[in-house]
Amino acid sequence: MRTEKADYSEISEVYDQARTSCAPHLQWWFQRIAELAQLAPGRRLIDLGCGTGRWTIPLAERTGCEAVGLDNSPEMLEKARQKDGANRVTWLVGDVEHLEPHLQSFDCAFLCLMLHHLHDHLTAFRGIREILRPGGLLLIRQGTLEQITNDGTHRFFPETLTIDRKRTPLRAEVEHWLREAGFDNITSEEVTQTTYQTNERMLTEIRLRVCSVLRLLPEEAFERGLKRLEQHLAAHPDEPSLKQDLFTLFSASNPL
Numbered sequence: 001m002r003t004e005k006a007d008y009s010e011i012s013e014v015y016d017q018a019r020t021s022c023a024p025h026l027q028w029w030f031q032r033i034a035e036l037a038q039l040a041p042g043r044r045l046i047d048l049g050c051g052t053g054r055w056t057i058p059l060a061e062r063t064g065c066e067a068v069g070l071d072n073s074p075e076m077l078e079k080a081r082q083k084d085g086a087n088r089v090t091w092l093v094g095d096v097e098h099l100e101p102h103l104q105s106f107d108c109a110f111l112c113l114m115l116h117h118l119h120d121h122l123t124a125f126r127g128i129r130e131i132l133r134p135g136g137l138l139l140i141r142q143g144t145l146e147q148i149t150n151d152g153t154h155r156f157f158p159e160t161l162t163i164d165r166k167r168t169p170l171r172a173e174v175e176h177w178l179r180e181a182g183f184d185n186i187t188s189e190e191v192t193q194t195t196y197q198t199n200e201r202m203l204t205e206i207r208l209r210v211c212s213v214l215r216l217l218p219e220e221a222f223e224r225g226l227k228r229l230e231q232h233l234a235a236h237p238d239e240p241s242l243k244q245d246l247f248t249l250f251s252a253s254n255p256l
Contacts, residue, residue: 008051008073014208025193029141030058036251037108037137039063044106046070046131048096049114053080053089059110060088068103070094099127106132112141116168117212125181132254138183140250144171147190147246152202153211156232157225160213171248183252196243199233 033055039045041064047056050069057080060067067089071077077091084091094100096111097118109128118124128138145168148154154161169177171188178186196202206226209215214222233242 008076008212014210023195024197025195026054026058028193030055030062032249033110033139034059034063036139037110039065039108041065043108044068045108045110046103046106047110047112048128049111049117050080050091051076053083053091055110055112056080056089057084061086065107068092068106070096070099070103072096097124097127099131101130103131104133106136108132108137108139110139110141113143115140115142115174116164121169121174121177122180125177125183129181129183129254134254134256136254138178138250138252138254140174140252141247142174142250143245143247144169144174146170147248151245152229152242153206153213156229157214157217157222159217159221159225163213163216174248174250178250178252182255184255185251185253187251189249189251191247191249193245193247194243195245199237199242202243203230203233 033039037043037045039059039062043063043065044067045056045059045065046068047053047059048070050056050071051073053069056067056069059065068091069077069080069089070092071080072093072095074093077093080089081091094103096114097120109132115121125138132138143151145165148164148168149161154164175186175188196205205211206214206229209222217225232239
C-alpha cells in the first residue's frame with residue numbers, strides 16, 4: 001500500500017517536547033522489551049525508525065546491549081546524537097524497506113509505530129529477517145487499525161481516520177505478513193497504556209502535532225478538531241479513556 005508521510009524534518013524540532021523518554025508508561029515497555037529480547041551486554045539491538053532515540057538510548061543504557069538506531073530522517077538522527085552524550089548508540093541513516101546487506105546478526109530488531117509508514121510490509125519483514133541471527137527476535141509496538149479508531153486523535157480529528165484507514169494494518173494482516181516473511185513463534189499481546197497523566201499533557205502533544213497524521217491535515221481541519229477536543233475536555237475533564245491508548249506488541253522469531 002502507498003502511504004502518506006509527514007515531514008519529519010519539521011517534527012524533529014518539537015518531537016522531544018511532547019514525547020519524552022521518561023514518560024511513566026514507557027518504563028513498563030522498556031522492561032518488557034528488554035526481557036523478551038534478553039538484552040544484555042554482548043547482545044545486539046537495532047531500532048528501526050528510531051527517530052530521536054526515545055527508545056534506543058534508554059534500552060542501551062538499561063541493558064548494556066550494543067545498540068544501533070536507524071532512521072531515514074537526518075534531522076531526527078541529529079537530535080538523537082545530541083541526546084546520546086555517552087555515545088552508547090551507533091546512528092545510521094537508512095530505510096527500513098531497503099536495509100543494507102552489511103547490517104547483520106542482530107539479536108533483536110525493534111519497530112515502534114512504524115507500520116503505517118511502510119509501503120510494502122512483506123518486503124520490509126523479509127529484509128528484517130535477513131539482518132537477524134538465527135533465533136533472533138523481531139518486536140513491533142503498534143496501534144493497529146482496530147485499536148486506533150476511537151482514540152483521541154481519530155475521535156476529534158475525523159479526517160485522520162480517512163488517512164489511517166488506508167495506511168494502518170489490522171492485527172491479522174501483520175501476523176499474516178510475518179508468517180509469509182518466514183518468521184515463526186508469532187505472538188501478539190494487547191497492551192492498554194495510560195499515555196497522558198493530565199489533559200494538559202495531551203493537549204501539548206496535540207498542539208505540537210508530533211503525531212504524524214495531524215501533519216497531513218489541512219490547517220482548517222486541524223483547528224476544528226483542536227477546538228472540539230478543548231471543548232470536550234472542558235466539559236468532561238475526568239474522562240479516563242482519553243488518557244489511554246491501545247497497542248499491540250508483536251513478537252516473531254527468525255527460525256534457527
